[in-house]
Amino acid sequence: MSFAYSRHIHFRDTDAAGVVFFANYLALCHEAYEEALAAAGLEISAFFSANDLLVPIAKSSAEYLRPLRVGDRVRITLRPEPLSANSFAINFEITRLGSPEKIAARVRTEHVSTSARLRERVPLPAPLAAWVGQA
Amino acid sequence: MSFAYSRHIHFRDTDAAGVVFFANYLALCHEAYEEALAAAGLEISAFFSANDLLVPIAKSSAEYLRPLRVGDRVRITLRPEPLSANSFAINFEITRLGSPEKIAARVRTEHVSTSARLRERVPLPAPLAAWVGQA
Amino acid sequence: MSFAYSRHIHFRDTDAAGVVFFANYLALCHEAYEEALAAAGLEISAFFSANDLLVPIAKSSAEYLRPLRVGDRVRITLRPEPLSANSFAINFEITRLGSPEKIAARVRTEHVSTSARLRERVPLPAPLAAWVGQA
Amino acid sequence: MSFAYSRHIHFRDTDAAGVVFFANYLALCHEAYEEALAAAGLEISAFFSANDLLVPIAKSSAEYLRPLRVGDRVRITLRPEPLSANSFAINFEITRLGSPEKIAARVRTEHVSTSARLRERVPLPAPLAAWVGQA
Numbered sequence: 428m429s430f431a432y433s434r435h436i437h438f439r440d441t442d443a444a445g446v447v448f449f450a451n452y453l454a455l456c457h458e459a460y461e462e463a464l465a466a467a468g469l470e471i472s473a474f475f476s477a478n479d480l481l482v483p484i485a486k487s488s489a490e491y492l493r494p495l496r497v498g499d500r501v502r503i504t505l506r507p508e509p510l511s512a513n514s515f516a517i518n519f520e521i522t523r524l525g526s527p528e529k530i531a532a533r534v535r536t537e538h539v540s541t542s543a544r545l546r547e548r549v550p551l552p553a554p555l556a557a558w559v560g561q562a
Numbered sequence: 563m564s565f566a567y568s569r570h571i572h573f574r575d576t577d578a579a580g581v582v583f584f585a586n587y588l589a590l591c592h593e594a595y596e597e598a599l600a601a602a603g604l605e606i607s608a609f610f611s612a613n614d615l616l617v618p619i620a621k622s623s624a625e626y627l628r629p630l631r632v633g634d635r636v637r638i639t640l641r642p643e644p645l646s647a648n649s650f651a652i653n654f655e656i657t658r659l660g661s662p663e664k665i666a667a668r669v670r671t672e673h674v675s676t677s678a679r680l681r682e683r684v685p686l687p688a689p690l691a692a693w694v695g696q697a
Numbered sequence: 698m699s700f701a702y703s704r705h706i707h708f709r710d711t712d713a714a715g716v717v718f719f720a721n722y723l724a725l726c727h728e729a730y731e732e733a734l735a736a737a738g739l740e741i742s743a744f745f746s747a748n749d750l751l752v753p754i755a756k757s758s759a760e761y762l763r764p765l766r767v768g769d770r771v772r773i774t775l776r777p778e779p780l781s782a783n784s785f786a787i788n789f790e791i792t793r794l795g796s797p798e799k800i801a802a803r804v805r806t807e808h809v810s811t812s813a814r815l816r817e818r819v820p821l822p823a824p825l826a827a828w829v830g831q832a
Numbered sequence: 833m834s835f836a837y838s839r840h841i842h843f844r845d846t847d848a849a850g851v852v853f854f855a856n857y858l859a860l861c862h863e864a865y866e867e868a869l870a871a872a873g874l875e876i877s878a879f880f881s882a883n884d885l886l887v888p889i890a891k892s893s894a895e896y897l898r899p900l901r902v903g904d905r906v907r908i909t910l911r912p913e914p915l916s917a918n919s920f921a922i923n924f925e926i927t928r929l930g931s932p933e934k935i936a937a938r939v940r941t942e943h944v945s946t947s948a949r950l951r952e953r954v955p956l957p958a959p960l961a962a963w964v965g966q967a
């Protein structure tokens with residue numbers, strides 16, 4: 428399972444160094460994650476509240492390989508990876524489109540399935556487990 | 563009643579044009595509003611939820627008079643103004659500190675007191691009315 | 698001349714009140730402006746630097762009519778309006794899609810054509826004047 | 833060498849889940865980095881441009897240990913660490929103040945000293961090397 432989301436870089440994503448602010452690479456990846464869940468019929472806000480679910484990010488790591496500028500078009504691909512009954516990772520790659528394409532960043536996030544009411548870890552609901560690729 | 567809040571401009575506030583992104587002038591003003599309420603003992607999140615209150619912004623206007631750059635120090639002053647039993651405005655001025663000081667922007671927001679539960683306008687709770695300067 | 702840009706609302710656009718942060722309505726409009734210029738072949742960053750041009754926003758105003766939530770799909774339409782030889786306005790409407798559609802906000806920005814080198818007002822370059830609809 | 837920077841959490845930092853958006857923990861850390869350099873007389877924007885310097889972030893990692901809410905007061909401490917003649921890391925800890933204090937996140941960034949003109953790695957200028965604690 429893999430998913431791709433494309434958009435332009437906007438002024439709002441950048442800072443006075445003229446390129447995308449490092450924290451906004453992570454924000455871009457989260458956008459792609461939300462789009463991927465929506466495309467799978469798991470609209471994040473509705474699905475999570477209907478299942479008493481919070482899926483906070485427990486860890487992130489990022490390698491910033493190339494700067495991105497206003498007007499650049501990027502493609503963000505993501506690949507979920509099951510970690511345990513109640514956690515999963517997502518591996519993102521941000522590519523700057525053009526000729527040739529260049530990988531601009533690699534990002535990884537780890538997510539923990541949590542009951543909003545009980546404040547403890549709970550197994551992933553079946554549709555989310557399926558999306559993650561749990562057996 | 564007037565309140566002043568000072569801080570530096572950070573990279574996160576700016577965009578690739580090298581200066582503060584226009585929408586972030588409004589975000590700066592909202593920070594000052596939150597600090598003003600906290601200083602008055604009306605911590606926005608706790609106070610609003612304890613009073614079943616939402617106070618959404620219904621209108622904003624801004625004049626951008628001077629660019630602001632990373633490292634600039636700014637002072638945001640604000641002056642609330644009662645409009646009706648269930649609404650008020652806030653007038654903000656953002657000043658770039660230094661010699662001489664220069665006004666960088668004027669911003670005005672209008673806020674409507676709303677019951678979160680009933681989804682209709684309600685009078686300002688007394689402590690907020692006092693802060694706003696209602697008679 | 699009018700242009701439409703659609704996208705989902707993302708977590709990044711919202712705040713702890715559960716809805717889009719008021720300053721981010723303006724950021725959404727700026728995204729639509731950048732997309733409109735790009736669609737007209739006037740990619741904002743390249744075009745502006747090639748023409749020694751800054752087009753800062755001098756004023757903005759906004760009416761916030763409805764909250765927007767994560768997963769909502771919005772359409773932002775914009776209509777530029779010439780003001781003078783060296784300035785123009787843009788009128789934006791943000792619509793929450795669905796049945797029925799609802800207008801969520803109206804935003805207006807005013808832009809001033811400025812020489813980056815001379816720091817003074819200059820006439821709009823011909824392609825930008827054409828986009829704005831100057832006679 | 834270590835530095836501490838404190839501020840409140842604002843609405844702008846949070847998202848519709850009611851807590852600080854994960855990418856904004858990194859933005860908070862960058863604010864602290866900018867404040868630390870300014871406190872050391874190395875105002876980031878002026879110092880970098882005077883030295884033909886870019887110091888992009890090449891890597892980041894973060895552990896998110898506790899949610900942060902609007903009105904929370906946090907202290908961000910940072911400790912730079914030399915890595916090589918032209919690179920350094922910064923170790924950040926975000927603590928939620930109160931009784932008792934709780935560590936909310938640990939973040940690490942790696943920075944590479946680069947000539948803006950030559951687009952290649954260059955040794956850290958002496959004042960920055962001193963700040964980093966290079967021998």
